[in-house]
Amino acid sequence: xxxxxxxxxxxxxxxxxxxxxxxxxxxxxxxxxxxxxxxxxxxxxxxxxxxxxxxxxxxxxxxxxxxxxxxxxxxxxxxxxxxxxxxxxxxxxxxxxxxxxxxxxxxxxxxxxxxxxxxxxxxxxxxxxxxxxxxxxxxxxxxxxxxxxxxxxxxxxxxxxxxxxxxxxxxxxxxxxxxxxxxxxxxxxxxxxxxxxxxxxxxxxxxxxxxxxxxxxxxxxxxxxxxxxxxxxxxxxxxxxxxxxxxxxxxxxxxxxxxxxxxxxxxx
Amino acid sequence: xxxxxxxxxxxxxxxxxxxxxxxxxxxxxxxxxxxxxxxxxxxxxxxxxxxxxxxxxxxxxxxxxxxxxxxxxxxxxxxxxxxxxxxxxxxxxxxxxxxxxxxxxxxxxxxxxxxxxxxxxxxxxxxxxxxxxxxxxxxxxxxxxxxxxxxxxxxxxxxxxxxxxxxxxxxxxxxxxxxxxxxxxxxxxxxxxxxxxxxxxxxxxxxxxxxxxxxxxxxxxxxxxxxxxxxxxxxxxxxxxxxxxxxxxxxxxxxxxxxxxxxxxxxxxxxxxxxxxxxxxxxxxxxxxxxxxxxxxxxxxxxxxxxxxxxxxxxxxxxxxxxxxxxxxxxxxxxxxxxxxxxxxxxxxxxxxxxxxxxxxxxxxxxxxxx
Numbered sequence: 001x002x003x004x005x006x007x008x009x010x011x012x013x014x015x016x017x018x019x020x021x022x023x024x025x026x027x028x029x030x031x032x033x034x035x036x037x038x039x040x041x042x043x044x045x046x047x048x049x050x051x052x053x054x055x056x057x058x059x060x061x062x063x064x065x066x067x068x069x070x071x072x073x074x075x076x077x078x079x080x081x082x083x084x085x086x087x088x089x090x091x092x093x094x095x096x097x098x099x100x101x102x103x104x105x106x107x108x109x110x111x112x113x114x115x116x117x118x119x120x121x122x123x124x125x126x127x128x129x130x131x132x133x134x135x136x137x138x139x140x141x142x143x144x145x146x147x148x149x150x151x152x153x154x155x156x157x158x159x160x161x162x163x164x165x166x167x168x169x170x171x172x173x174x175x176x177x178x179x180x181x182x183x184x185x186x187x188x189x190x191x192x193x194x195x196x197x198x199x200x201x202x203x204x205x206x207x208x209x210x211x212x213x214x215x216x217x218x219x220x221x222x223x224x225x226x227x228x229x230x231x232x233x234x235x236x237x238x239x240x241x242x243x244x245x246x247x248x249x250x251x252x253x254x255x256x257x258x259x260x261x262x263x264x265x266x267x268x
Numbered sequence: 269x270x271x272x273x274x275x276x277x278x279x280x281x282x283x284x285x286x287x288x289x290x291x292x293x294x295x296x297x298x299x300x301x302x303x304x305x306x307x308x309x310x311x312x313x314x315x316x317x318x319x320x321x322x323x324x325x326x327x328x329x330x331x332x333x334x335x336x337x338x339x340x341x342x343x344x345x346x347x348x349x350x351x352x353x354x355x356x357x358x359x360x361x362x363x364x365x366x367x368x369x370x371x372x373x374x375x376x377x378x379x380x381x382x383x384x385x386x387x388x389x390x391x392x393x394x395x396x397x398x399x400x401x402x403x404x405x406x407x408x409x410x411x412x413x414x415x416x417x418x419x420x421x422x423x424x425x426x427x428x429x430x431x432x433x434x435x436x437x438x439x440x441x442x443x444x445x446x447x448x449x450x451x452x453x454x455x456x457x458x459x460x461x462x463x464x465x466x467x468x469x470x471x472x473x474x475x476x477x478x479x480x481x482x483x484x485x486x487x488x489x490x491x492x493x494x495x496x497x498x499x500x501x502x503x504x505x506x507x508x509x510x511x512x513x514x515x516x517x518x519x520x521x522x523x524x525x526x527x528x529x530x531x532x533x534x535x536x537x538x539x540x541x542x543x544x545x546x547x548x549x550x551x552x553x554x555x556x557x558x559x560x561x562x563x564x565x566x567x568x569x570x571x572x573x574x575x576x577x578x579x580x581x582x583x584x585x586x587x588x589x590x591x592x593x594x595x596x597x598x599x600x601x602x603x604x605x606x607x608x609x610x611x612x613x614x615x616x617x618x619x620x621x622x623x624x625x626x627x628x629x630x631x632x633x634x635x636x637x638x639x
Contacts, residue, residue, distance in 0.1 A: 113512035129496050129513065212458065212497040214636065225499070229378040229461045230628055231403055 026244070029237040041238035046214055047223060051239075054220040055246060057131060058199035061138035065195045069146025070188055076147075077154040091144050099141060099204030106137055107209045129211030134219065137206045138199040145198065146191030153187040185261045193254040200247055271296050273305035336369035337566055340390035342377035342463055342549070343502045344523045348586040349394070355582060356573045360566070368566055376500045377463030384409065384554065391558055391567045394551040396463025398422075399618040401552050409556035423548035424574035425588035428609055429464075429471040431539040432508065432517040432524045439515045443541045444475040447490055447516060454493045455514035457504040459625075459632055464501035466626060467547045468518040473625075474610040475543040488635035509536070520547070522587035525603070546609040 030038050041047065076088050094102065110117045110128040120127050127133050157180065165175040203221040211217040220243055227236035271285045273296055283296035283303070295304040341349060349372045360368050373380065373388075377396035384390045385407040395401055398415055405412050415422045433441050439452055447454050457465040469487060476486035496513055498504040501523055508517035509527050516539075519527070524538050551571055558564045573579050577595035584590050584600035593601050615621050625631045 107511065111511035111513065128511070207499060208503070211495065212499065213495070214497075222499075226458070226460045227628075228382060229376070230626075231378075231382065232628055235628065 023244070026237055026240050029233070030241040033234045033238060037234065038238040038241055041235045042242045046218070047220075047239060047242070049215045050218050050220040050223045051242060051246065053131070053134075053218070054200055054243070055250075057135050057138055057219075058196050058202075061135055061142055061199050062192050062196035064135075064139050065142045065146045066188060066192045069143060069191060069195075070150050070184060073147045073150040073154055077151060091147050094141050094143055099202065100208070102140055103137060103205035103208035106140060106205065107133070110136060110209065128209050129217065131217060133209035133211070134206050134217060137209050138202060141202050141205055142195030142199050145194040146188060149187045149191035149194065150184055153184055157183055182261070182264075186258055189254060189258050189261070193251055196250065196254075197247060200243065272308040273303065274308060335366055335562065335566060337371070337392060337563070337570060338388075338390045339370065339372040339392045339394055339570070340380050340384055340388060341372050341374055341394040342380060342396040343374055343500050344464065344520050344526070345372075345394065345549075346374050347526065348522075348583065348588065351582045351586060352574070352579055355578060356570055359573060359578070360569060365566075370570070376461055378461060384557075389557050390554055391563060392551065392570060393554055394549065396547075396549050397466060397618065398548065398550050398612070399622045400463060401550055402618060404552075404554065409554050410552055411555065414552045415550060417553075418551065418571060419575060420591055421548055422550040422552055424551060424571075424579070425549070425583045425590050427521045427547045427549065427588050428544045428607070429467050429518055429541075429547065430521045430524050430544065431541060432505075432519050432527060433515065433537050433539050435535050435537060437537050437539065441516050441539055444472055444486075444490075444543070445479070447472075448486070448493060452493055452516065453495050453514040454490060454516050454518060455496060455498075455504050455508040456494055456518040457500055458497040461499040462501055462504075463549075464520050464523075464547075465504075465518075467520070467545050469625070469632065470612070470615060470621065471518075471541075471543070471545040471610075474545060474615065475541065478543050478608070478610075484631060484635055491636050521589070521604075525587035540605050540607055543608045543610060546611045548612065 042051075072091065076084060076091075107128050108114050110120070110133055112118060112121045112126060112128070114128070117127055125132075127136065161179060162175055165179045170178070201221060203219075203225070206219055207222060210219060210222070212222055220239060224236045224239045224243075227233075227239065271294060272282045273294060283298035283301075285294055286297050286302065287295040289295070289304070292306065293304055294307050295302055339349060339353075353370045353372065357368055357370060373383075373390070375383075377400050381393070381395060381400035381403050384393060384404050393401055393404065398421075401410075401414060402412075404410060405414055418424070420426075431441060431447075433439070439446070439449070441447065441452070446452070456468045459465040459469045472487050472490050473483045476483035496504075496507050498507055501520060504517060505519060505523055505527055507513050509531055517524070517527075524536075528536055528538065551574060553564075553567050553571060558567065574583075575592070577592050580590040580592040580594075581596040581600075584593070584596040587603070589604055590596065612618055612621065616624070623630070
C-alpha cells in the first residue's frame, strides 16, 4: 500500500510521544523503586480502600451507563420526536465540558442546599460528599461512550430482521433477547470498557463532590495527588502502577468476553 | 510543466502554468478550464508556518523576557496580589522604568512548590509555608538560608487561623474546645494537600498544649468532626459558605474576612479563639530562575516593595496583618483583635514539624488514618 511507511512512522512517533513514553516512564520509576517497595505502598489499608472504591464505583457507573446508554441510543435511532436532535447533541456534552466545571455544577445541584440535594436531605440522606456523589459524577463523565458506540450499530440493524423474527413466531422480548441484543453486544461491551476506563482515572469532577474522607470517599487518583503533595514521587508512581495493572487486567477480561461473544454469535 | 494548485480547502487541480500573479497565486490551464489558486508548495509552506506559529505561541509564556516576572503564589492571595501588582507596576514606572509584566499563578501551596521544582520559571515565590520554599531550596533553586534575606523571616505579612461560623453562632462556638462537642461539624481542608490546613492543625495543637490537654487526642477528635476534606483553602470556604456544609470553618483570617465581604456579614460571624498560630506566609527570590540582571533588579524591587508603607497599607486592606501601619487605613488595622499567637519556632520550626506531623506515617496519619 502506498504511504504505509510514512503514515505508520508518524503514527508510531505520535503514539510514543503521548502514550507509550509517559507510561514507560511510570513503569521505569516503579522499577527503580523496586517491586517490593511498590507492594509495600499499595498494601496499606488506605491505598486498598481507595483502589477498591475507585474500581468498584467505576464498575457500577459503567454498568449503569451500559443499560442507560443502550436505551438512550435505541430511543435516539428508532423514534422520531421533537427535540431529538437536541438530545442527540447533548449526549456529547460530558466530553466537551471541563470535568472540574461538571464537578462543581453537580456538587451545587446535589449538595444539601442544592436543588436535588435538598430533596434528598428531606428524605433523610446525603448525595454530595458520599459515595453516591462520586457515582453520579462517574456516570456523568462516562455516559457518551456506550451511546456513541452502540448508536451506529442500531442504525445498521434492519427492521426486516425483527419482522422475520416475528413471522417465525417470536414474541417481542424473545426477539430482543435472541436477535437484537446479540448484535449489540460487542459494541456495547466496547462502550462499557471505554466508560469504565474513563471513570477509573477521573479526578476533576469527582474531587469536588466526593468529600475526600480517607477510607470512605477518597478515590485512588486523589491519593496519588496527595502523595505528590508530600513530594513522595515513588509512592505516587507505585499507586499509579497498581491502577495501571488493575485496569489492564480488566480490559483484557472485557476483550476476552468480546472475543467469546463474537465467536458465539458470529461476526457482526 | 504541470503545476498543482489548491482551489478551496481540499480541492486541487493540475495543469500547465499560464500566468503568475503578484500575490503568489498562479493560473493554470487544465485543458478545458482556466483556474487560479495557490500552488501546492506555497499552500504547504503556509500551513507549516501556521503550525510553527501555533507551537511558538504555546512555548512563549515559558520563555522569560527581560522585564517580566512570574510570582508563584498560593490560593487565598488572589485579591492581594491583584492589588499589589498594580501598585508596584505604577511605582516602578514612576521611578523611570519601563512597564513591567507581572504575572501571578495561584494554586495549592504544595503543588505550586512542586511546579517550581519541576521547572516552572518563577522568579518569585510567595507561598503559604516556609516548608514549601525549603523544598524548592533543596532542589537547588535558591540558597538554603533564603529566609534570613528579608525582614521578619521573609514574611512581609502574617495571618492567623480564626473560626467562621453561621450568623448568630447557633452552636455557641467560642474556642477550640467547643469544636469537639457532640453534633458540631468542622470544615477544614486536608493538611496533606493544603498549607492553610497545616496551620489549622497546628493552631488546634497549640491550644491543646496550652490548656493542659493531650494535643494528639484533641486533634484526633477534632478531625473526627470533619465531614468533608477539601484539597485547598478556597475549596473549603466554598463548601462551608456556598454549599452550607458544617457549623464552623477553620480559615485563614483573610479568607474569613473575604467571605464576609463577598457574601455579606448577615450570614456569617467571625469567632476569634483565645490561642492560634502566627501564620507566616514567606516570600523568596528564586535565584535559579533569574535569567539576567535586569530581571533580578525587578524581582528584588518587587519583594522589597512588599515592605513599603504603601504595600503594607494594601496588605492591611486585604485582611492580612502587616508590620508597618504608617500609611494604612486605621479602620483596617483596628480590625485585627489581639490574641495569643504561637509561632512555628515554639513548635520546633518547620523542618521538625513537617517531618513529625505531616510526613507519610507522621502524627497526622497516625491519628487520622489507621495504617
